Amino acid sequence: MKLNEAFEYYKKFVLQKPKQISTEVGRWDIHIAPVLGAAALEEIKNLQIVQLRNCLESKNLSPQTVSHCLSLVRRVLHRAVEWELYPGPVPVFRMPKFDNRRLRFLSASEANLLLQTLHSQSELWHDVVLFALNTGMRAGEIYSLQSFHIDFQHKIAKIVDTKNSLSRMVPLNEGAMSVVQKYFRMSGS
Structure with missing residues (x-):
């Protein structure tokens, strides 16, 4: 075969x-x-x-x-x-080693330019990016947020749908809270 x-x-x-x-x-x-x-x-x-x-x-x-x-x-x-398509053995070989991490942040001026451009185009995308910049959350994590994930009293978002499947808590600063308050209602309201 x-x-x-x-x-x-x-x-x-x-x-x-x-x-x-x-x-x-x-x-x-x-x-x-x-x-x-x-x-x-x-x-x-x-x-x-x-x-x-x-x-x-x-x-x-x-x-x-x-x-x-x-x-x-x-x-x-x-x-x-x-599946017994052949008796083997499977060759043992070394995999390449590498560090695929990239560390890059937007400068304050780049972030402001991005937010200004988005504000003139789409309020929703401006708010999504503002929230991402203030929390460091991934797009999929942001899109899956529900109001019950937000602890308004302690200003924390509980992230349950993470890339590595481990839940975590993200503190919400003033910028992130402004977006949360705009799109989510406090529990019990």
């Missing part, structure tokens, strides 16, 4: 969400299939994985993209063994 055939099974039985399907199929078709897709599962050894990694890195892809591609190959091979 070829690696491309194993990926077709993986796509059919593992990938469920449309975005997940398009992302993984895109990675496969663009980056993996041209290099390893036609290889028989038994032929894929550490050397072939190193060649794939070198090929990906030579395209100047981000380390995160290289890692996603290698991880996808690993997952497909593990499933192929699990």
Whole structure:
């Protein structure tokens, strides 16, 4: 069995969400299939994985993209063994290490310019951005806020739909409270 055939099974039985399907199929078709897709599962050894990694890195892809591609190959091979499409073993290989964090803040003048521009265009977007700038909350967290998440007395927002699935409390300063009071009613009112 070829690696491309194993990926077709993986796509059919593992990938469920449309975005997940398009992302993984895109990675496969663009980056993996041209290099390893036609290889028989038994032929894929550490050397072939190193060649794939070198090929990906030579395209100047981000380390995160290289890692996603290698991880996808690993997952497909593990499933192929699990589904008894081939006896294995799955090659053991190192994943690229990287620090993908970016630390960037708007300056006060950039934030003011953004808010002025938005105020002239849309009051709602001005308020959303004002709230985001004052709380540091992500867009999805802001959009999912409900009035019962706001503690008006203590000026705190409870965030329950976070990126890492851990709830947290966010203090609300004067700017954030002005937005909260505009769009939410105090509980019991």
